[in-house]
Amino acid sequence: MMNVTRWVMAAAVGMMLAGPVAAQDNPFSARLYVGDKVITNYELQQRALFLTLLRAPGDPEAQALEALIDDKLRIIEAEKFDLEVTPEQLQAGLEEFAGRANLTAEQFVAALAQGGVEAQTFRDFVEAGLIWREIIRGKYGSTVTITEAEVDRALAGTAKETAIRLLLSELVLQVQPGAEAATLARAREIRDGVIAGGSFASAAR
Numbered sequence: 001m002m003n004v005t006r007w008v009m010a011a012a013v014g015m016m017l018a019g020p021v022a023a024q025d026n027p028f029s030a031r032l033y034v035g036d037k038v039i040t041n042y043e044l045q046q047r048a049l050f051l052t053l054l055r056a057p058g059d060p061e062a063q064a065l066e067a068l069i070d071d072k073l074r075i076i077e078a079e080k081f082d083l084e085v086t087p088e089q090l091q092a093g094l095e096e097f098a099g100r101a102n103l104t105a106e107q108f109v110a111a112l113a114q115g116g117v118e119a120q121t122f123r124d125f126v127e128a129g130l131i132w133r134e135i136i137r138g139k140y141g142s143t144v145t146i147t148e149a150e151v152d153r154a155l156a157g158t159a160k161e162t163a164i165r166l167l168l169s170e171l172v173l174q175v176q177p178g179a180e181a182a183t184l185a186r187a188r189e190i191r192d193g194v195i196a197g198g199s200f201a202s203a204a205r
Contacts, residue, residue, distance in 0.1 A: 034072035046121040071128035
């Protein structure tokens, strides 16, 4: 697994936390800077929700922040070598990942949307993995023979995604005229409670 501490020290000396006031006022404000890359509060919330839907082990927000730092460092490294993921490669990666849940990429995106995760969050997650694959190939391809299966196993082990079980449930709140704001606030309260580890069944009841 990627040594985050070593990479942060070597490639992201300029990393710093954003101010708490800005974080509260604007979900798109910076939560963390990694070199010249920014991780927004919204990006962090989306990745945490994504990991929650995938039932990834550990604390979703802590795991999401660590994964996003990895992603930004991978992008920084890729820029040094002018590496980019083509649209065709990205689509193939999306299909490959969704196929682990026996879904097409379109079906997987639709399922994530029901859980409140945007398609861009899924694309960013897959793209970062593909970029890292290209970096590994570029750095070691001429000196070390690495098979496709070995690369795939390494990526799967890093992302802890070898066994994906996507469980989605819907909770419909009736909106009374004039109570739209209160209903939206209640929906967000339920969402935040579930993300924090609360029981969806209890929320539904």
